[in-house]
Amino acid sequence: MNPTAALSALSQESSQAINTPALLQVSNLTVDFQEDRQRFFRAVDALSFEVPERTTVALVGESGSGKSVTALSLLRLLPQKIARIHSASRVLWQGQDLLTQSPAFMRHLRGAGISMIFQDPMTSLNPVFTVGQQLTEGLRVQSRMSRRQALVRAQELLQEVGIPEPQRRLRDYPHQLSGGQQQRVMIAMAISAHPRLLIADEPTTALDVTIQRQIMELLMDLQQRHAMAVLFITHDLGLVGEMAHQVVVMRHGRVCESGSVSQIFQHPENPYTRALLACRPPLSSRPWRLKTIEDFMSPTQGHASPAHLTAPLSGDPRPEGGIVGRVPVPDPGSTQRPRGLAPQEHILLTVAHLEKRFPIAQGLFGKRDFLALKDVSLTLVKGKTLGIVGESGSGKTTLGLTIAGLLQADAGEIFFAGERLPATVGQRSMAMRRRIQIVFQNPFASLNPRFTVAHILSEPLLLHHQGRSDAERTRHSVQLLDRVGLARSALKRYPHEFSGGQRQRIAIARCLALQPEVLICDESVSALDVSVQAQVLNLLQDLQDEFGLAYLFISHDLAVVHYMADQVLILREGMVVEQGDSDQVFSRPQEPYTQRLLQAIPRDPTGVL
Amino acid sequence: MGASNPDLATPSSANPPREEEYSAGLWTLAWRRLRADGVGLISLGVVGAYVLLALLAGLGWVAPHWSAEVGTHYAPPSWMGTSAREPDFATAPQPVWPGSVDLYGLQDPLADLLARIHTEPGASLVLIEAPRRTTLPLGADKWGHDVLAKTIQGGATSLQVGLFSAVLATVLGTLMGALAGYWGGKVDDAFNWLYGVLTAVPYLLLVFAIAAVLHQKGTSTLILILGLTGWTGVFRLMRSEYLKHKSREYVLAAGALGASHWRRMFLHILPNTSHVILVQLSQNVVGFIKSEVILSFLGFGVPVDAVSWGSMLNEAQNELILGKWWQLAAAGVAMAVLVTAFSLLTDALRDALDPRLKS
Numbered sequence: 001m002n003p004t005a006a007l008s009a010l011s012q013e014s015s016q017a018i019n020t021p022a023l024l025q026v027s028n029l030t031v032d033f034q035e036d037r038q039r040f041f042r043a044v045d046a047l048s049f050e051v052p053e054r055t056t057v058a059l060v061g062e063s064g065s066g067k068s069v070t071a072l073s074l075l076r077l078l079p080q081k082i083a084r085i086h087s088a089s090r091v092l093w094q095g096q097d098l099l100t101q102s103p104a105f106m107r108h109l110r111g112a113g114i115s116m117i118f119q120d121p122m123t124s125l126n127p128v129f130t131v132g133q134q135l136t137e138g139l140r141v142q143s144r145m146s147r148r149q150a151l152v153r154a155q156e157l158l159q160e161v162g163i164p165e166p167q168r169r170l171r172d173y174p175h176q177l178s179g180g181q182q183q184r185v186m187i188a189m190a191i192s193a194h195p196r197l198l199i200a201d202e203p204t205t206a207l208d209v210t211i212q213r214q215i216m217e218l219l220m221d222l223q224q225r226h227a228m229a230v231l232f233i234t235h236d237l238g239l240v241g242e243m244a245h246q247v248v249v250m251r252h253g254r255v256c257e258s259g260s261v262s263q264i265f266q267h268p269e270n271p272y273t274r275a276l277l278a279c280r281p282p283l284s285s286r287p288w289r290l291k292t293i294e295d296f297m298s299p300t301q302g303h304a305s306p307a308h309l310t311a312p313l314s315g316d317p318r319p320e321g322g323i324v325g326r327v328p329v330p331d332p333g334s335t336q337r338p339r340g341l342a343p344q345e346h347i348l349l350t351v352a353h354l355e356k357r358f359p360i361a362q363g364l365f366g367k368r369d370f371l372a373l374k375d376v377s378l379t380l381v382k383g384k385t386l387g388i389v390g391e392s393g394s395g396k397t398t399l400g401l402t403i404a405g406l407l408q409a410d411a412g413e414i415f416f417a418g419e420r421l422p423a424t425v426g427q428r429s430m431a432m433r434r435r436i437q438i439v440f441q442n443p444f445a446s447l448n449p450r451f452t453v454a455h456i457l458s459e460p461l462l463l464h465h466q467g468r469s470d471a472e473r474t475r476h477s478v479q480l481l482d483r484v485g486l487a488r489s490a491l492k493r494y495p496h497e498f499s500g501g502q503r504q505r506i507a508i509a510r511c512l513a514l515q516p517e518v519l520i521c522d523e524s525v526s527a528l529d530v531s532v533q534a535q536v537l538n539l540l541q542d543l544q545d546e547f548g549l550a551y552l553f554i555s556h557d558l559a560v561v562h563y564m565a566d567q568v569l570i571l572r573e574g575m576v577v578e579q580g581d582s583d584q585v586f587s588r589p590q591e592p593y594t595q596r597l598l599q600a601i602p603r604d605p606t607g608v609l
Numbered sequence: 610m611g612a613s614n615p616d617l618a619t620p621s622s623a624n625p626p627r628e629e630e631y632s633a634g635l636w637t638l639a640w641r642r643l644r645a646d647g648v649g650l651i652s653l654g655v656v657g658a659y660v661l662l663a664l665l666a667g668l669g670w671v672a673p674h675w676s677a678e679v680g681t682h683y684a685p686p687s688w689m690g691t692s693a694r695e696p697d698f699a700t701a702p703q704p705v706w707p708g709s710v711d712l713y714g715l716q717d718p719l720a721d722l723l724a725r726i727h728t729e730p731g732a733s734l735v736l737i738e739a740p741r742r743t744t745l746p747l748g749a750d751k752w753g754h755d756v757l758a759k760t761i762q763g764g765a766t767s768l769q770v771g772l773f774s775a776v777l778a779t780v781l782g783t784l785m786g787a788l789a790g791y792w793g794g795k796v797d798d799a800f801n802w803l804y805g806v807l808t809a810v811p812y813l814l815l816v817f818a819i820a821a822v823l824h825q826k827g828t829s830t831l832i833l834i835l836g837l838t839g840w841t842g843v844f845r846l847m848r849s850e851y852l853k854h855k856s857r858e859y860v861l862a863a864g865a866l867g868a869s870h871w872r873r874m875f876l877h878i879l880p881n882t883s884h885v886i887l888v889q890l891s892q893n894v895v896g897f898i899k900s901e902v903i904l905s906f907l908g909f910g911v912p913v914d915a916v917s918w919g920s921m922l923n924e925a926q927n928e929l930i931l932g933k934w935w936q937l938a939a940a941g942v943a944m945a946v947l948v949t950a951f952s953l954l955t956d957a958l959r960d961a962l963d964p965r966l967k968s
Contacts, residue, residue: 036645406861425864433867446858450880460866507862514866 022050023197023229024074024093024114030086031066031073031253040084043069045253051197056223056230058244058261060237060276062529063500066253067233071199074098074231075114076106111142115190119202121182125174131158131185132170135192142193157188162218179392180211184218191222198223199231204239208391209556213600216243235529237276238602241265249273271296279534281563283586283601288335289538290563293531337541339566340581341381348550349380349403349436349518354412356395356402356574372398374574376412380518383544385551387565387582389558389597395574396554397441400522403552404438416518434464437511441523443503447495453506454491457481460513480509484539501532505539512543520552525560537564558601562586570594639884642961649957655950663765672758675916680742680749683933686756687746722914748935750924759916760939766917767944770831770901775893777836782843783879783886789844790851791874800844808841816904826912831904835897843889850882884962891955895948902944918944 031044044066051057061067072078074091076098091098093113098106110116118124126134135157136150145153151170158166161184174182183203190198200219204212220243223230232244240247241261248258249270257270268274275296354376357369372395380386390396401407403414405425414421416435422428440446447456457477458470467473478488484505495503504524511519521540525533537560543549555561561568561582568585570577570593578591589595643649665671717723747756789800807815819834854860855878863877898918904910905919906926918940925937 401861404865406864425867426870430867433865436865438862438865440858440862442858446862448859448863448877448881450883459863459868463867463872510862510866 023053024051027090029089032084034082049248051229054227056244057246058232058240059248061250065250071201112193114197115195116199117186117190117203120206121186161188197229201233210600279530281559286337288337290534292534345381347379348382350415351378352413355410357410372574380550383548384566385553385564387561387568388554389561390571394571396571400520400554434514436518437516438520439507439524442527446507484509500528518550522554639961646957652950652953659947663768666761666765672761675758675762678753680745680753684745684749686748747939756936756939760943763916763918763921767898771894771898774832774835774897778839779843779890782840783847786844786847787851790848820909854878888959895951
């Protein structure tokens with residue numbers, strides 16, 4: 001849908017919606033989770049909001065804000081053993097309190113009155129039943145149809161959600177469909193009993209950006225056609241701008257701010273809302289530093305992460321000493337960061353005609369090769385960033401792992417400063433291993449849970465025989481922690497005690513210990529919340545300015561790559577589609593695939609993001 | 610759900626303060642969870658008491674003279690009184706012993722043992738000339754051995770066999786599973802072949818085969834037999850753990866830092882599988898105590914100069930026909946309590962060591 005048309009449509013819609021009585025009224029909803037015998041964790045705290053008829057309300061928040069718990073408690077799907085809803089809570093559905101209704105009533109309501117779609121279609125569909133069986137099951141139970149009637153209706157539904165050849169697809173198993181098609185099937189199931197309210201819990205988070213766009217358009221279309229109300233739960237403000245009429249911003253289980261889309265986007269009052277809007281790297285400009293949540297919140301409010309572990313990061317975190325003179329530090333607020341290559345840059349890493357195959361089983365004994373990388377060539381310049389963009393399955397992670405030597409290439413060569421690198425990390429000399437390091441996507445998986453932070457940071461030093469004694473290595477570890485903005489007290493703690501952003505800082509510090517020249521960032525900020533993402537991106541940028549690191553920045557997030565990269569390489573199905581200076585690729589994409597990718601980026605109609 | 614609940618007490622705190630806690634590692638956290646688990650704690654106490662008793666018995670501080678014939682023939686437990694009639698040895702027909710036994714050229718397998726008994730009387734068999742007691746706390750067996758002392762000493766043997774063979778099996782299984790899972794390919798194939806062959810042979814047949822090869826009876830033989838046949842379960846689990854962990858990002862990260870294969874296998878991955886190992890170990894102890902009993906019952910167990918719960922049960926099958934049930938009861942109850950406590954402890958350990966640390 002055209003964004004401006006959507007906006008005008010929704011402004012009419014929302015003004016009309018305010019006059020109609022609310023379909024769903026949530027007031028004072030409070031949910032506690034039992035941690036152990038005595039301790040409770042308050043997931044949702046006195047939450048109140050309304051969903052009027054035929055309106056899309058977006059529930060926005062970062063991880064742990066209680067948005068999914070809210071959705072589940074509306075349908076009373078929370079695990080009864082550990083979740084307690086306070087007796088003062090009210091969930092009024094057309095005047096009836098859902099929290100006091102009988103289980104039989106709730107069973108009928110789910111599907112016919114309120115239905116829900118979940119984040120990951122792969123796990124919400126049962127893999128051992130066909131699409132047809134799963135679709136007709138609900139129809140036969142809820143609408144009491146015969147098998148034949150249900151099959152006809154299922155076919156209509158698949159047609160409606162835009163699945164080609166619906167008759168054939170009915171006999172397919174979920175794994176035979178793509179992720180986008182699976183989500184379409186989930187949507188078909190959700191609308192099969194004509195619900196008045198559709199709860200969509202992060203329906204596009206697990207999908208690629210081009211598929212995300214299609215699903216969003218489908219949802220908007222269905223909402224209009226079926227005159228449904230939609231409760232849209234997301235962490236992505238960009239999507240909210242396109243999709244929703246009204247917005248509820250949540251943090252720590254409480255409502256920060258709520259109002260219409262234009263009000264929230266153009267005149268946000270709550271500092272947290274303002275921070276959320278400002279933390280995303282913009283596509284139109286490239287500020288010297290990204291705004292972080294600390295820029296908006298006063299210290300007492302900013303308790304997103306265990307604050308005692310984070311050392312105070314002033315506006316300019318660079319240590320005093322000779323280095324400062326080398327780094328120009330313009331006014332962070334207004335100055336734009338120039339990107340792109342100057343002529344005659346020093347090329348650090350050259351990858352030529354890289355190829356990687358994975359054998360996959362076929363039939364009983366057969367094997368065939370899956371080509372994950374086909375003839376990939378690239379160069380990385382000292383002190384600059386090469387952004388590698390691609391959708392899932394494009395081979396971008398394989399490329400990173402192969403360059404790091406963690407996967408063995410089947411063909412092609414890698415040169416580091418003119419020297420040919422052996423294919424695997426085991427064959428590379430210790431000096432070579434030191435120079436290329438990698439920061440992984442998931443900071444929860446990349447740190448050994450049984451090691452203390454001191455152990456994690458001193459291991460690379462120990463392996464490379466740096467530091468003569470434990471005391472010296474500890475001293476070095478403290479310096480590293482300080483550099484990434486963590487306090488010394490972190491040393492004696494285990495990874496599970498840190499938040500996602502803090503763990504990613506530890507992972508970065510571990511790489512820095514070896515003073516690498518190339519850092520491969522494999523989706524390093526993708527698992528982080530928006531507000532934390534900005535902090536880590538700023539940290540990476542500072543480190544590049546200070547140490548002249550070259551980054552191979554792998555991401556599916558085009559806005560982040562636009563902000564970070566000097567050069568961009570677009571990968572699709574293991575092949576390079578387009579390669580060039582960041583500004584050139586983003587403003588004048590040559591290939592149709594690149595154009596499609598760029599068009600799919602969610603942009604809010606108000607133009608704030 | 611919630612609304613029907615009575616008003617909740619206000620939660621102690623919405624965000625429980627964790628700040629003041631010092632970094633608790635996995636074991637500290639596990640211990641905290643185990644301490645909160647009543648059943649687990651009681652089982653730990655029971656198992657601890659058994660181990661302590663076995664240790665004291667092994668050192669000879671408790672029930673050292675189990676082989677002393679202190680009671681009369683099948684003396685009943687004390688609380689039953691001496692209702693059992695004393696057999697009249699004077700009028701009973703004396704068995705006639707042939708002067709020498711014709712062994713048809715075979716060597717007496719017990720010759721060494723008998724010679725030792727004759728040369729050092731009282732070392733293991735203490736003959737007490739004091740009047741035999743007509744009742745004992747848990748009764749007496751055919752020869753008048755104190756069943757209580759026998760149960761304690763038998764427990765020491767059984768626990769020793771169970772613990773050592775479980776350690777052997779777990780170490781073997783872990784090592785092979787680690788190698789197979791980490792290296793994959795040909796190494797994995799080789800170990801899987803061995804695993805396949807071993808598990809394809811019926812268990813008791815395998816045990817008998819190894820017993821025949823080892824060709825001697827004894828506690829250490831028993832430990833070897835059980836250890837060499839019992840590693841398969843641990844192997845399978847550890848292999849899958851290593852398969853899972855070797856492609857985890859923290860192992861990849863260690864590789865990128867330059868950590869050797871050895872370091873990745875045993876310094877990085879092994880501690881992350883320690884909960885599996887511990888649970889397997891304690892499960893194996895239970896299994897092997899039971900196996901020892903079965904083997905001794907079948908006559909493959911401990912030598913004749915030692916006692917175990919298995920050999921007691923073996924004797925008890927003949928006694929039961931005569932209505933002398935106390936030896937069976939003593940060994941059976943002692944074993945049942947230990948095995949139950951160990952199993953419950955295993956369950957509690959599994960819960961306590963759940964590696965899904967709070968994120």
